[in-house]
Amino acid sequence: MTSLPPRLIAFHTKGADRYGVISDAGIVDLTEDFRASYKGLKEVIEAGAIPKLLEAAEGRTPDFTEEEVTFLIPVANPEKLICVGVNFPDRNAEYKDGSKEAGRPSLFIRFPRSFTGHGQNLVRPPESEQLDYEGEVTIVIGKPGRRIPREEAYDHIAALTLCNEGTIRDWVRHAKFNVTQGKNWDNTGAIGPWLVPFNDAAQLDDIALETRVNGEVRQQDRTGRMMYDFRYIVSYVSTFTTLVPGDVIVCGTPTGAGARFDPPIWLKPGDVIEVEAEGIGILRNGVEDEA
Known part of the structure; x- marks a missing residue:
């Protein structure tokens, strides 16, 4: 992985x-430096203080190595955590249900508790062995807005991170029209490792995205091929709900998710999943059974 610029970490x-x-x-x-003003990274984002933190860290001797800390999801308490489904070419065909591609994105909500941080294990519940992976680029809103014009969408993004949008597959079919049950088991997904400040369209418009399981490439594409690009997503979502700083x-x-193999390949304890995107980094997680 190439060297990355300084970035924020929880x-x-x-x-x-x-x-x-x-x-x-x-x-x-920087916790003690800014605790009086910002409880966490969400408050940093709300205040537009990312540059302030980056400046404060310049020239400082590091306090910890990565091995000395436990990574947390970068924004622990977003007001909204919205996921986009079926957003790459051929994804609709993977479902083999005969449906045509929708003209608008499929959306669903996840709870922060359903995610863990970089380096932590995803948790497979006893109710199902069908734990699956989905590697995704993730944006964090920095500027509030409603009905945001597409051409202004990037002005509302504060930072980028990665997501392994882990799913319990059989539980997304417990009802006819929703996937909430299969998407919100505690600690079945991951977000992180950090927040990369967003400054330029080149950071998003056409970057490589790859998911590996035990070193084997399972998913590989570029964001330039997304059916609904990042500008459209921000504009579309903000049509029906006000986006606020810290929204994910x-x-x-x-x-290439595990469910699409014949037979399906589910995640199991001991597996290691890596989600990597150009300029953002690598999100890495293992798997364990729920105690």
Whole structure:
């Protein structure tokens, strides 16, 4: 993986949740510097203070290495966590249900508790063995807006991260029209590892996205092939709901999830899943059974 610019991280160490800036040199803990103003990264985003934190970390000696902390999902308490389904070419055909591609994106909601951080294990519940992976680029809103014009959409994005939008497949079929049950089991997905500040369209418009399981490439595509691009997603979602700072939008996965193999290949304890995107990094998680 190529070197990444400094980025924001939420983490746990020495009995407390903390935040700061991570670079190749390590992690600069800024919690005490800014705790009076910003409880966490959501409040940093709300205040438009990402540049302030990056500046405060410049020249500082790192306080921790990655190995000394537990990664948390970057925004622990978003008002909204919205996911886009069926957003890459050929994804609709994977369902083999004879339906035509929709003219608008499929959307659903996830709860923050259904995600864990980078380096943590996804949890397979005893009710189902059908734990699956979905690697996705994820945007975090930085500026509020309603009915945002497409040409202004990028002005409302504060940062980028990654998601393994883990799914319990048989539970998404418990009802005719919704997938909520299969998408919200505790700790079945992951978000992270960090927040990459968003500054330029080149960070999103056509970047490579890849998911690997135990080193085997399972999903591989480019965001330039998305049916509903990032600008459209922001504009469309903001039509029916006001987007606010800290909102998280998970923007769709390529073909190749485990459910689409014949026979399906479900995740099992001991597996390692890596989601990688150019300029954002690698989100890595293992798998364990629920205790």
